[in-house]
Amino acid sequence: MRWPTNAALASLPNRHLRSLIRGCTRQCSIDMGKKLHAAIITGGLAAMPDSFLHNALLHFYAAHGSACSARKLFDEIPNWHKDAVDWTVLMGCFSRHGMPQSGLRLFIEMRRENVRVDDVAMACLFNACARLGNVEIGEQGHGFVMKVGLGSSVKACNGVMDMYVKCGLLGMARRVFEEMGERSVVSWTVILDGVVKLEGVGSGRMVFDNMPERNEVAWTIMIVGYVSVGLVRESFSLLEEMVFGCGLGLNYVTLCSFLSASAQSGDTMTGRWVHAYAVKAVGNEIDIMVGTAVVDMYAKCGRVDTALKVFEHMHQRNEVTWNALLSGLAMHGKGKLVLNMFPQMLKEVKPDDLTFTALLSACSHSGLVEQGRHYFDNLEASYGVTPKIEHYACMVDLLGRAGHLEEAEVLIKKMPMPPNEVVLGSLLGSCRVHGKLKLGERILQELVRMHPHNTDHHVLLSNMYALGGKKDKANSLRQDLKNRGIRKVPGMSSVYVGCQVHQFSAGDKSHPQTMEIYMKLDEMIQRLRLAGYVPNTGSQVFSGVDSRDDADKLEEIEQALFCHSEKLAVCFGLISTRAGSTLYIFKNLRICVDCHSAMKIVSHVYNREIVIRDRNRFHCFKQGSCSCSDYW
DNA sequence: TTAGGGTTAG
Numbered sequence: 001m002r003w004p005t006n007a008a009l010a011s012l013p014n015r016h017l018r019s020l021i022r023g024c025t026r027q028c029s030i031d032m033g034k035k036l037h038a039a040i041i042t043g044g045l046a047a048m049p050d051s052f053l054h055n056a057l058l059h060f061y062a063a064h065g066s067a068c069s070a071r072k073l074f075d076e077i078p079n080w081h082k083d084a085v086d087w088t089v090l091m092g093c094f095s096r097h098g099m100p101q102s103g104l105r106l107f108i109e110m111r112r113e114n115v116r117v118d119d120v121a122m123a124c125l126f127n128a129c130a131r132l133g134n135v136e137i138g139e140q141g142h143g144f145v146m147k148v149g150l151g152s153s154v155k156a157c158n159g160v161m162d163m164y165v166k167c168g169l170l171g172m173a174r175r176v177f178e179e180m181g182e183r184s185v186v187s188w189t190v191i192l193d194g195v196v197k198l199e200g201v202g203s204g205r206m207v208f209d210n211m212p213e214r215n216e217v218a219w220t221i222m223i224v225g226y227v228s229v230g231l232v233r234e235s236f237s238l239l240e241e242m243v244f245g246c247g248l249g250l251n252y253v254t255l256c257s258f259l260s261a262s263a264q265s266g267d268t269m270t271g272r273w274v275h276a277y278a279v280k281a282v283g284n285e286i287d288i289m290v291g292t293a294v295v296d297m298y299a300k301c302g303r304v305d306t307a308l309k310v311f312e313h314m315h316q317r318n319e320v321t322w323n324a325l326l327s328g329l330a331m332h333g334k335g336k337l338v339l340n341m342f343p344q345m346l347k348e349v350k351p352d353d354l355t356f357t358a359l360l361s362a363c364s365h366s367g368l369v370e371q372g373r374h375y376f377d378n379l380e381a382s383y384g385v386t387p388k389i390e391h392y393a394c395m396v397d398l399l400g401r402a403g404h405l406e407e408a409e410v411l412i413k414k415m416p417m418p419p420n421e422v423v424l425g426s427l428l429g430s431c432r433v434h435g436k437l438k439l440g441e442r443i444l445q446e447l448v449r450m451h452p453h454n455t456d457h458h459v460l461l462s463n464m465y466a467l468g469g470k471k472d473k474a475n476s477l478r479q480d481l482k483n484r485g486i487r488k489v490p491g492m493s494s495v496y497v498g499c500q501v502h503q504f505s506a507g508d509k510s511h512p513q514t515m516e517i518y519m520k521l522d523e524m525i526q527r528l529r530l531a532g533y534v535p536n537t538g539s540q541v542f543s544g545v546d547s548r549d550d551a552d553k554l555e556e557i558e559q560a561l562f563c564h565s566e567k568l569a570v571c572f573g574l575i576s577t578r579a580g581s582t583l584y585i586f587k588n589l590r591i592c593v594d595c596h597s598a599m600k601i602v603s604h605v606y607n608r609e610i611v612i613r614d615r616n617r618f619h620c621f622k623q624g625s626c627s628c629s630d631y632w
Numbered sequence: 633t634t635a636g637g638g639t640t641a642g
Contacts, residue, residue, distance in 0.1 A: 293642090
C-alpha cells in the first residue's frame with residue numbers, strides 16, 4: 001500500500017487523523033506517527049488549534065519516551081488553548097522517563113497558569129513525589145487533596161498512598177486506606193506492595209489473601225516478594241496457582257520482574273522456570289527485554305556459560321543485552337573474552353557508558369592494565385562517551401590493584417568531579433593489597449569525613465594495620481568503632497538446597513541441621529590442614545586484649561575464622577547435595593582472604609566446583625584454584 | 633473521541 005500524500009492526509013477530517021495517531025500510539029508505530037505529524041504541519045492544520053488532535057499527538061510522543069518532542073509540541077500549543085489533559089500527559093511523561101523533577105516543576109507552572117487541577121493531575125504529582133522520595137511536597141499535596149474536596153476520589157487517594165509507601169511511611173498509607181469509602185483493586189495493590197516491601201512477605205500474604213479481587217500486578221508483587229527472600233517453594237506454588245489455577249498469562253513486564261528478582265536473590269530455580277515458560281509461550285522469538293533479563297539472571301546466578309548460550313541464540317540484541325552479557329562475563333573474571341567479543345558488539349550496536357563500565361571492570365578483574373588504559377584514553381575520541389565517575393572508579397581500581405598507586409592518585413586529582421566513596425574505597429583497597437599504610441590512613445580520614453557510619457573502610461584499614469604488625473593501632477580503631485556504637489554489617493552467606501534458601505551468619509547455630517554442619521566443619525578443617533591449609537590469623541583482630549595466654553587467643557581467632565558464614569554454607573552444601581555437584585553460594589560482603597584460600601583447597605579435596613558470588617564479583621573454585629587468579 | 637494509579641531488561 002502506498003503512503004498517501006501529505007495533502008491527502010491533511011484533507012481528512014480531524015477525527016480520522018486522531019484515530020490514526022491513536023493507532024500509532026497503541027501499535028508503537030513511531031515512524032508512521034511522525035509522518036502523520038509532518039503531514040499535519042505541512043497541511044496547515046497546526047495553525048487551526050484542535051485540542052483533541054494536539055492531545056493525541058502529545059500522547060503519542062509521551063508514550064514513546066520522547067520527552068523532548070513532547071515538551072516542544074506542548075510549548076507550541078497556545079497557552080489559552082491548553083487543557084488539563086495536555087498538562088497531565090506531559091507531567092506523566094516526565095515522571096515515567098526519569099525526569100520527575102521536571103514533572104514537579106510543570107505542576108507548579110500549571111498552578112501558576114490557573115489550570116484546573118483534577119484528581120488525575122494530583123495522581124501525577126504524587127507519582128513524581130514517590131519517584132523523588134519527596135515526602136514534604138507529597139504531604140502538601142495530600143493536604144491540598146483534602147482541602148479541595150478530592151478526598152473522595154479513589155485515584156487521588158491511591159496516588160497519596162503510593163507516595164507514602166514509596167517514601168517508607170506505611171502507617172500513613174494505611175490510614176488513608178482505612179479512611180477510604182470506596183476502594184479499587186489498585187488501592188489494595190498499593191497497600192500490598194507497601195506491606196510486602198516494608199513488613200515482609202508474611203504480613204503481605206495476609207493482605208493478599210484478604211483482597212476482594214486480585215489482578216496480575218498483585219500476583220506479581222507477591223511472587224517477587226517470595227523470590228527476593230528465597231522462599232522458592234512458596235513462589236512456585238503461587239506461580240502455579242496464578243498460571244494454571246487462574247489462567248493468567250505472564251506478560252513481558254511480569255516475566256522481567258520475576259527474572260530480575262531471581263537474579264538479585266540468586267534463585268536459579270525460579271529463573272529457569274520463567275525462562276522455560278517464556279520459551280514455551282513464544283518459541284525462540286523471545287521479547288528482547290525478557291531475553292536480556294534471562295541473560296542477566298543466568299550470569300548473576302553464576303551460570304555464565306548458560307548466559308552466553310542464551311545470548312548467542314537471541315535473534316535480536318540491543319546494547320542493553322550486550323551490556324548484560326559483558327558485565328556478567330566481567331564479574332566472572334572472563335576479561336579476555338569480554339575484550340574479544342567487544343569488536344563484534346561494535347558491529348551490531350553502539351556501545352554506551354555502561355558498556356565501558358563493564359569493559360573497564362573486566363580489565364580490572366582480570367589485571368589487563370594496558371587494555372584498560374587504551375579504552376579509557378579513547379573513550380571520548382573513539383566512542384563519543386564522556387567519562388563518568390564510574391569509569392574513573394574502574395580505572396583507579398585497575399591501576400591500584402596492579403600496583404600503580406601513584407598513577408591512580410594522579411588520576412584522582414585530574415578528575416573533573418570530586419572523588420566519591422567508590423573511587424577512594426578502591427584506592428584504599430589497593431593500599432591494603434600493597435601494604436601502603438601511610439596513604440591508606442590518609443584516604444581513610446577522607447572517607448570517614450564523607451561517610452562516618454560506613455564500617456567497611458575501618459575494617460579494611462584495621463586489617464591493614466594487623467597485616468603490617470601494628471596490632472595496637474588495629475585494635476584501637478576497632479575500639480573506636482565500638483565506642484561510637486557503630487557495628488559492622490554482618491556477613492551472610494546463602495545457598496539454595498531443596499527448593500529453599502539456607503542462610504548463615506558467622507558462628508550461626510540456628511539451622512535445624514546445626515549438629516551435622518559443625519561435625520562436617522570439624523572434618524573439613526582437619527582435611528584442609530592435612531592438605532596444607534594454614535588459617536590466616538594475621539588479618540584478624542577481633543580477639544580483644546585480655547590476660548589469657550597467646551595460645552588461647554590464637555585458638556579463639558582460628559575458631560572465629562572457621563565459623564565464617566561461607567564456610568558454614570559450604571559444609572551444609574557438602575552434606576546436603578549429590579557428590580560432585582557444583583555448589584553455588586551468595587554472600588552479601590566480600591569474601592575474606594582466609595575463606596578464599598580455604599575454598600580453593602575444599603574444591604580440590606572434595607572434588608567439587610564451588611561458585612561464590614560476593615559483593616563485587618564471582619569466584620569459581622575448581623581443582624584447587626580460583627577463577628579470579630587470587631586477584632580481587 | 634483525549635489523561636491516571638501498581639509490576640518494566642544492563
